[in-house]
Amino acid sequence: MSTCECKIDLTKVDEIINSYGAKKSYLIAMLQKVQEEFRYLPIEALTYIGTKVEDVSPATVYGVATFYAQFSLQPKGKYEIKVCDGTACHVRGSMPVLNAVHQCLKLQDGSYTSDDGLFSVETVSCLGACGLAPVVVINGTVYPKMTADAIKIVIETIIKEEKEGK
Amino acid sequence: MNDVNTKKLTVNGKEVEFTNEPNLLEVIKKAGFSVPTFCYRPDLTQYGACRMCVVEIEGRGIQSSCTMPPEAGLIVHTNTARVRRIRKTVLELLLANHDRECTTCEKSGSCELQQYAEEYGIKNLKYAQKAEKDYLPIDDTNPVLIRDPNKCILCGACVRACAEFQGHAVLGFANRGSKTLVQPMAGKHLSDVDCVFCGQCQAVCPTGALTINSEVEKAWKMINNPDKKVVVQMAPSVRVALGEVFGLKPGENVIGKIYAALREIGVDLVFDTNFSADLTIMEEANEFVQRLTKGENLPLFTSCCPAWVRYLETQHPDMLNHLSSCKSPQGMLSPVLKELLPKTFPGYTKDNIVVLSIMPCTAKKVEAKRVELMKDGKFETDIVLTTKEFGRMIKSAGIDFAALEPQKADSPFGGYSGAGTIFGASGGVAEAAVRTAYNMVTDEELTSLDIKPMRGVDKNSRSKQATLDIKGIPVTVRVVSTLKEAEKCIQEIKKGTAEFQILEVMACPGGCVNGGGQPTSCNDSSIKEERAEGLYLEDANLQVRCSHKNPDIQRLYKEHLDKPGSHLAHQLLHTTYSDKKKGSYKDFSGCV
Numbered sequence: 001m002s003t004c005e006c007k008i009d010l011t012k013v014d015e016i017i018n019s020y021g022a023k024k025s026y027l028i029a030m031l032q033k034v035q036e037e038f039r040y041l042p043i044e045a046l047t048y049i050g051t052k053v054e055d056v057s058p059a060t061v062y063g064v065a066t067f068y069a070q071f072s073l074q075p076k077g078k079y080e081i082k083v084c085d086g087t088a089c090h091v092r093g094s095m096p097v098l099n100a101v102h103q104c105l106k107l108q109d110g111s112y113t114s115d116d117g118l119f120s121v122e123t124v125s126c127l128g129a130c131g132l133a134p135v136v137v138i139n140g141t142v143y144p145k146m147t148a149d150a151i152k153i154v155i156e157t158i159i160k161e162e163k164e165g166k
Numbered sequence: 167m168n169d170v171n172t173k174k175l176t177v178n179g180k181e182v183e184f185t186n187e188p189n190l191l192e193v194i195k196k197a198g199f200s201v202p203t204f205c206y207r208p209d210l211t212q213y214g215a216c217r218m219c220v221v222e223i224e225g226r227g228i229q230s231s232c233t234m235p236p237e238a239g240l241i242v243h244t245n246t247a248r249v250r251r252i253r254k255t256v257l258e259l260l261l262a263n264h265d266r267e268c269t270t271c272e273k274s275g276s277c278e279l280q281q282y283a284e285e286y287g288i289k290n291l292k293y294a295q296k297a298e299k300d301y302l303p304i305d306d307t308n309p310v311l312i313r314d315p316n317k318c319i320l321c322g323a324c325v326r327a328c329a330e331f332q333g334h335a336v337l338g339f340a341n342r343g344s345k346t347l348v349q350p351m352a353g354k355h356l357s358d359v360d361c362v363f364c365g366q367c368q369a370v371c372p373t374g375a376l377t378i379n380s381e382v383e384k385a386w387k388m389i390n391n392p393d394k395k396v397v398v399q400m401a402p403s404v405r406v407a408l409g410e411v412f413g414l415k416p417g418e419n420v421i422g423k424i425y426a427a428l429r430e431i432g433v434d435l436v437f438d439t440n441f442s443a444d445l446t447i448m449e450e451a452n453e454f455v456q457r458l459t460k461g462e463n464l465p466l467f468t469s470c471c472p473a474w475v476r477y478l479e480t481q482h483p484d485m486l487n488h489l490s491s492c493k494s495p496q497g498m499l500s501p502v503l504k505e506l507l508p509k510t511f512p513g514y515t516k517d518n519i520v521v522l523s524i525m526p527c528t529a530k531k532v533e534a535k536r537v538e539l540m541k542d543g544k545f546e547t548d549i550v551l552t553t554k555e556f557g558r559m560i561k562s563a564g565i566d567f568a569a570l571e572p573q574k575a576d577s578p579f580g581g582y583s584g585a586g587t588i589f590g591a592s593g594g595v596a597e598a599a600v601r602t603a604y605n606m607v608t609d610e611e612l613t614s615l616d617i618k619p620m621r622g623v624d625k626n627s628r629s630k631q632a633t634l635d636i637k638g639i640p641v642t643v644r645v646v647s648t649l650k651e652a653e654k655c656i657q658e659i660k661k662g663t664a665e666f667q668i669l670e671v672m673a674c675p676g677g678c679v680n681g682g683g684q685p686t687s688c689n690d691s692s693i694k695e696e697r698a699e700g701l702y703l704e705d706a707n708l709q710v711r712c713s714h715k716n717p718d719i720q721r722l723y724k725e726h727l728d729k730p731g732s733h734l735a736h737q738l739l740h741t742t743y744s745d746k747k748k749g750s751y752k753d754f755s756g757c758v
Contacts, residue, residue: 010757043352044757050351051752057329058351058752059338059359067342 008042017052024055031065040075041065069122077113077120079158082137086126089134093147097134098123100148104155118162119155173238178245184236188212191219191231199244202253202282204372205321206232208691209625209675210330216321217256218282222246254286262293264373265301265316272312273374276686279319302347308357310379310531311368318348318375323688324367331675332477333650336361348375351751360480360750362473362649364673365528365552365682378528378683382555388520388548389432395514397435397507398428399499400524402443403590403678404553406700407526410685411557412567416693417700422572424524427560429573433522435511438575440582442499443589443598444713445722446470449492449739451603451713452730454668458639463487465644465659465669468595470494472533473673475743477649482656483745488669491740495589496523496530497539499579500546501738506726510578520548524556526590526681529673538741552683581718584615584705591698592647592677593620593630596670600634600643601712608637615711620645623676623698625691629654631666642666648675 016033020026030053034045046065050058065071083089083098101107101121105114113120129135132144136151143154171185175193182197189212194201204216214233221231224241228248243249261283268274296316305313322339325348329335336359340347350359368376388394405421414420421438428436454466469475469490478485492498500521507514523530533539534547551559560567574580585601588594597617604612619632620643630645644666646652652671658664674681679701680694687693710716727735747753 010754044754047351047752048754051754057335057338059340059349060329060335062351063338063340066340 008038008044010044010048012037013045013048014052017049022053024053027053027056027061027064028068031061031071035071038075040072043073046073069124072112072120072122074111074113074120075117077118079119079138081119081121081155082124082127083121084125084127084129084133084135084137085123086130086133088126088130092133094123094134096148097136097146097151100151101136101155104152118159173236175236175238175240175242177242187236189232190221190229190234190236190240190242193236194221194231194242194244201231201244202278202285203232204278204319205323207323207326207370207688209688210323210326210370213322213326216319218253220249220252222249228252250286253282254288257283257286257288258291258293260319261288262291263296264319265296265314271317271374272377272380273317273371277374278372305355306379307355308361308363308379308532309535310363310528311356311361311365312377312379313349313356314375314377315347315349317373319373320346320348321372322348323370323372324348324376327366327370331366331648331650332362332364332473332673333648333653334360334362334477337367354751358751360752362476362480362673363529363532363682364473364649366674368528369680369682369684369686370688378552378555379531380555381531381549381551382559385522385549385551385559388522393518394520395435395507395518396433396520396522397437397503398433398522398524399437399439399442399496399503400424400556401439401496401526401530401590401678402587402594402701403526403681403684403697404524404556405704406590406679406697407553407684407687408557409568410687410693411554411561414568415696416687417696417698417703419700419704420567422574423567423570425575426570426573427563427565427567430565430570431559431563435507435576437499437503437579438582438586439495439499439523439525440586440589441575441579441716441718442495442502443586444583444716444719445498445502445739446492446495446589447585447595447598447602447713448719448723448730449498449735450490451599451606453490453492454599454603455606456731458641458667464667465664466490466667468599468668468670470589470595471672471678472527472529474649474652474671476529476532476746477652477673479743479746480750481747483747485656485659486743486745488659489743491742493539493739493741494530494533495586496525496547496550497533497741498739499523500539500548501541502722503579504541504546505738516542521546522549522551523547524551524553526553526678526684527674528552528682530683536741538743553681554683554685557685578718578721581716583713583716583719584708584711585713586716587704587708588701590678590701591621592623592627592672593617593645593670594677594701595672596620596643596645596668598713599668599670600641602714603641604634604636605712605714607639611712616706621698621702623647623679623694625675628675641668643668643670645670647672647677649673 046061047058050061085094136143136146177197184193187193201219203219205213212233214230219231222243302315325337328337409418409420425436467488531550534550585598597620628647629651633642676694679697
């Protein structure tokens with residue numbers, strides 16, 4: 001009896017592990033590649049890495065994956081919203097902007113991907129654009145001097161464009 | 167004599183010599199001072215997480231003594247106002263984030279956090295108590311260990327024990343900053359990951375974050391039930407450790423007092439697992455001689471350690487043919503008692519006998535629940551208590567243990583040989599087996615029964631090997647403790663470089679004397695050595711030192727079992743194993 005019901009293609013993970021020679025010292029690089037492949041780190045992939053890479057266990061891999069903010073254990077959305085919460089952005093009101101995003105996407109506590117899988121939200125520490133504070137970046141596009149109202153308009157525009165199939 | 171390697175430093179104005187001590191903390195101990203610590207465990211790597219062991223060094227300021235290498239000429243102060251202030255702040259911060267329901271905590275009385283909070287007089291906390299909503303669920307889904315993250319102080323001792331002893335790292339840190347937790351992979355239950363339940367994580371835990379799932383109440387209920395006949399067995403290493411609970415020296419053999427205490431508590435018959443250790447040797451030595459003659463399934467793996475058995479079943483099911491089919495001594499005695507007591511003791515039936523087993527081991531609790539060790543839908547061993555739990559039972563019964571007059575075990579399953587006794591130390595099972603196997607092959611006795619290369623339970627003796635000449639046949643025995651060392655042996659076998667015919671594995675470092683259910687000994691590596699000495703001392707002083715010479719064993723074979731490996735012996739004393747990798751959380755067969 002095999003109880004493993006993998007929802008992901010582990011051969012991809014296997015290729016990534018092998019390309020790094022299954023070495024512990026490349027663990028973070030492997031995780032980055034896996035995240036690139038799946039847009040997040042599925043638990044099965046973490047467990048699998050923990051069994052294949054020498055000298056690490058699934059619990060250790062999980063520890064690394066949850067330690068770094070760059071890794072996500074939940075699927076990310078098609079649009080990745082990064083709200084800067086560096087010092088400059090914070091004092092100029094990044095929190096109301098973030099709250100507006102959460103409200104707009106109807107995100108529950110602890111969740112950062114919208115139910116339709118279109119958006120995911122994260123805060124980042126400093127984008128190096130303090131003169132434009134508070135800054136939001138969506139899939140590489142910079143939105144400067146954001147306010148709660150402005151970000152709502154940005155998100156609504158994207159939703160509208162998506163519906164029209166652009 | 168002035169050794170060139172001897173250097174000196176000063177602790178609290180007292181000059182102390184040191185050579186190769188691993189850190190300043192050990193030198194301070196040597197000088198006769200103690201330093202509080204949560205995360206430093208002599209048998210584990212130094213970690214420097216808790217900051218309780220800070221000391222003030224002239225010209226160097228505040229340093230954590232567990233991570234600082236000792237240097238000649240250092241002037242160390244362990245008890246300055248600054249040091250005390252830091253330690254108090256550490257305690258206050260830990261306590262603010264800690265579930266302080268001490269009275270109902272399993273660890274109450276032996277908790278290091280509780281002890282230091284009392285010693286440092288922490289009365290008023292400057293910091294707000296952890297909010298109710300921040301409490302996390304407790305994992306009590308397995309019969310052995312309870313994990314309560316609300317009592318964890320993140321010292322990481324359990325994580326290191328799991329990785330460094332068992333090479334397994336079932337437990338790990340997750341998240342970061344104030345959200346950091348110690349937990350199995352992805353917050354799963356311990357029963358859902360490949361934990362072997364050796365209990366070493368719990369043995370090194372300074373607080374109540376990892377504790378034993380106690381069966382004391384169940385034991386009392388059975389003892390107080392007049393319809394039940396409670397019969398007891400206790401493992402070799404319990405007798406050299408239980409005394410510690412009552413202020414006696416580690417290694418002091420208190421077996422006579424244990425028999426007496428059990429009768430005061432009110433059990434019906436008192437037997438000894440040492441007897442069935444002898445029985446195990448008869449069966450296992452016979453099995454080894456058979457395999458040696460046929461040249462199959464070698465090396466033979468010992469099967470006494472349930473954590474090792476579980477490890478093989480979940481990690482290396484392809485190696486199960488090497489594992490001895492013998493049940494462990496606990497597993498052997500229970501069916502013998504249930505089968506044979508009704509024949510000779512009036513009033514005893516298969517249904518009213520309750521086998522209570524006292525073990526140094528947490529994994530034995532899981533072993534007792536193996537489906538392979540069931541008969542007619544019932545478990546052969548009913549209740550397994552650890553040494554610690556049994557100590558608490560004696561205390562709560564109001565028995566003055568140290569003052570008890572030693573008594574003897576009941577007949578006919580209480581007599582044992584020295585070979586049975588040394589089962590409790592790493593190397594003991596192999597030594598006992600060799601004593602009897604030699605006789606089985608040659609019909610003669612070994613001239614010297616002490617096989618010294620197989621002895622030793624300290625950090626440097628986790629892998630030992632000895633070759634013996636059995637009338638022209640060289641037999642090499644490998645003895646390892648910790649599964650990390652066992653894994654190396656498995657890799658040798660897989661590579662074809664293994665040159666041994668017997669592999670003895672005990673999962674706890676040093677063997678059962680240092681088992682997960684023994685009284686706390688993680689702050690002093692010498693305690694397990696003293697316990698082992700206690701066992702070897704008893705062996706040396708016993709008249710009968712070989713299993714095959716134990717008169718009770720001889721009678722059992724003569725009257726009931728015929729000979730080792732007989733049909734009835736197989737029915738009662740042998741078991742089977744199964745591939746448990748399938749269904750394990752790490753099973754990816756069919757997915758790649």
